[in-house]
Amino acid sequence: MSSSTAPIERPRISACIITFNEADRIADCLASLHFCDELIVVDSFSSDDTVAIAQAAGARVLQRAFTGFRNQKDFAVGQARHDWVLCLDADERISPALCQAILAARDAGFAGHAGYRFARLSEYFGKFLRHGNAYPDRVMRLFDRRRGGWRGAREIHEAASVDGAVGTLHGDLIHYPYRSLMQQLAKTQRYAQMMAEHEYARGKRATLAKLVLAPAWRFWRGLLLRGGWRDGWHGLVYAYVRANYVRQKTIMLWMLHNGAAVSDPVKPPR
CATH class of the missing domain: 3.90.550.10 (Spore Coat Polysaccharide Biosynthesis Protein SpsA; Chain A)
Structure with a gap:
């Protein structure tokens, strides 16, 4: 059978x-x-x-x-x-x-x-x-x-x-995420603002400790603990820019919490 x-x-x-x-x-x-x-x-x-x-x-x-x-x-x-x-x-x-x-x-x-x-x-x-x-x-x-x-x-x-x-x-x-360094910097700044506004709307707040330590932790974690240094200067620059993203996002979250302007106000049409 x-x-x-x-x-x-x-x-x-x-x-x-x-x-x-x-x-x-x-x-x-x-x-x-x-x-x-x-x-x-x-x-x-x-x-x-x-x-x-x-x-x-x-x-x-x-x-x-x-x-x-x-x-x-x-x-x-x-x-x-x-x-x-x-x-x-x-x-x-x-x-x-x-x-x-x-x-x-x-x-x-x-x-x-x-x-x-x-x-x-x-x-x-x-x-x-x-x-x-x-x-x-x-x-x-x-x-x-x-x-x-x-x-x-x-x-x-x-x-x-x-x-x-x-x-x-x-x-x-x-x-292939970036066409140029300037495009990357502009993109990360835009994303940092969007993420800060999202976190603020959900009730998340930045602390002074996070403001100081979070960017440094992102940099050293990527460069040393995860071996980013093995990628040479490319890995170093990438680690710096990603740490800067964390810095921008945390600063913007701090500013939003304290009622400060993060972006230019929208001007009414003339």
Whole structure:
């Protein structure tokens, strides 16, 4: 008497990306997602060729005003035709090793898991950072949207979560976060303000001790305890800039608590 096992139905994957003026990066991002069954780009009315490039790559492009990182990504997931979604930013790429790991998990039916995390490897002005606070920086970007998604109220440093087991896949998500140092400094200052305002609204307050110690702890933890020094001057500069982010966020939280202005007041139209 013989028996046969029914083949596992291969789940389909929808890739979801949000964009704004990413003409120089979106093509490589989408090319790395060649194994996905659907490409969705939610664009915030880019003024460059982002939309045309994405459409030429086979993506379904939707236009939507930007309402926050978490909210925009949640909207993108909601437009997917398939329940398993892979969410990337335009400055990220799936490495060949990670691609193979995702395909293996998919061919096994994503059995036993509601989502998967993997390491993110960031390029920093000509060098990939493999130590310090920069790596492995694991993120969960592949998940079953029926069991989770981009939940919560935080629109900055947003993270997806699921109800169920989360597996870890081999391979790196390649990240090209900064076009220049000035762009990084402007970005971290903007994020620091958004995070300070979020924490203040939730009742969090900065103390004098945190104001003094938190930036120093972030710097030395990344540079020494986590081996950021192994990345040479790139690791040193990265540690300084990330410590400066903590300093800015904590100062802004302190200012908000004490009723001081953090940003310029909005001037009424003349």
